[in-house]
Amino acid sequence: MILSKNNIDLMKPFKFRMPKEVIFESGCSCLAPEKALQLGSERPLFITGKNMAKSKNLAGLMDKSSELGMNPGHWGKVEPEPPVELLEKAVEYIIRGNYDCLIALGGGSSMDFAKMAAVMAKNREIKAGDMVGSEKIPQKGLPTIMIPTTSGSGSEVSAVAVFSFSEEKMKKGISSRFLVADIALVDPELTLDLPPDITAASGMDALVHGVEAFLSLGTNPFTQDLALIAISKISANLAECVLNGKNLGAREAQSYGSMIAGMAFSMSGTAGVHAMAYPLGGQYHVPHGEANTALLRWVMEYNLEGCEEKFIPIAKAMGVYEPSMSDC
Numbered sequence: 649m650i651l652s653k654n655n656i657d658l659m660k661p662f663k664f665r666m667p668k669e670v671i672f673e674s675g676c677s678c679l680a681p682e683k684a685l686q687l688g689s690e691r692p693l694f695i696t697g698k699n700m701a702k703s704k705n706l707a708g709l710m711d712k713s714s715e716l717g718m719n720p721g722h723w724g725k726v727e728p729e730p731p732v733e734l735l736e737k738a739v740e741y742i743i744r745g746n747y748d749c750l751i752a753l754g755g756g757s758s759m760d761f762a763k764m765a766a767v768m769a770k771n772r773e774i775k776a777g778d779m780v781g782s783e784k785i786p787q788k789g790l791p792t793i794m795i796p797t798t799s800g801s802g803s804e805v806s807a808v809a810v811f812s813f814s815e816e817k818m819k820k821g822i823s824s825r826f827l828v829a830d831i832a833l834v835d836p837e838l839t840l841d842l843p844p845d846i847t848a849a850s851g852m853d854a855l856v857h858g859v860e861a862f863l864s865l866g867t868n869p870f871t872q873d874l875a876l877i878a879i880s881k882i883s884a885n886l887a888e889c890v891l892n893g894k895n896l897g898a899r900e901a902q903s904y905g906s907m908i909a910g911m912a913f914s915m916s917g918t919a920g921v922h923a924m925a926y927p928l929g930g931q932y933h934v935p936h937g938e939a940n941t942a943l944l945r946w947v948m949e950y951n952l953e954g955c956e957e958k959f960i961p962i963a964k965a966m967g968v969y970e971p972s973m974s975d976c
């Protein structure tokens with residue numbers, strides 16, 4: 649608690665970092681080419697994984713970019729839980745091709761990858777490993793546009809990117825104001841075809857973002873408010889998204905919850921579940937959402953002893969609160 653000179657409780661200070669523009673609307677991903685144009689791009693590069701590389705969505709966005717007079721390109725080699733070594737190859741491609749704006753179309757791996765590649769293309773004197781931690785990126789990178797196709801990482805609005813460092817068999821996070829995208833286009837329609845297993849794993853990642861943003865020692869009243877909204881939306885809609893993936897209303901609510909959770913943890917940081925999930929990803933390549941899911945119960949049981957009262961608003965947000973819980 650912070651006290652003023654007059655012993656009045658003061659709100660814990662916080663800073664809020666967000667993309668300059670966030671559009672949340674089914675169908676809005678088609679705006680990416682004109683948004684790239686508004687950012688001054690003549691040669692945008694779409695960044696995807698291997699599956700998205702064959703998608704009609706990508707082909708449509710590339711065609712529209714050409715129609716608007718730009719000369720777009722595509723780099724489609726992002727791997728899940730991307731190894732940091734792959735960044736160098738992408739950056740060489742970006743520089744050789746004279747690309748001036750990166751547009752990520754994909755899940756958290758593709759978005760993290762594009763955000764960091766954009767930074768490295770403008771910060772050639774420093775290696776990615778030296779930027780691990782908080783605010784170690786010297787200057788802003790190329791402009792970026794994020795188009796999430798899953799509802800989990802929150803990378804479209806966060807100031808964070810996570811990579812696998814294969815030599816150390818570790819995953820490490822890079823956090824910087826220069827990793828906040830310029831524009832996020834959150835289009836829930838893009839998640840309608842996600843298979844149940846990916847929907848579940850990425851959705852649980854988002855739920856853990858909300859829970860850890862609320863419990864983290866770095867939290868503040870603003871992130872706590874955001875976190876409870878995220879927990880509420882995800883708890884009410886994730887199962888429906890898994891069981892009935894074509895339910896656009898549920899998909900919209902899940903995309904919204906995931907985005908809000910991303911805003912929350914981008915400020916507060918995450919906590920024990922993520923800290924323990926990173927070695928599982930780095931050493932054994934357990935997908936991030938699955939590692940979080942496996943650890944959540946055990947870390948929460950441990951946390952319960954230290955901050956029991958904080959679990960009441962979480963239970964309320966999840967719709968499972970009963971007054972007898974307060975007496976435990």
Ligand SMILES: [Fe+2]
Binds near residue numbers: 922
């Ligand atoms: Fe996560």
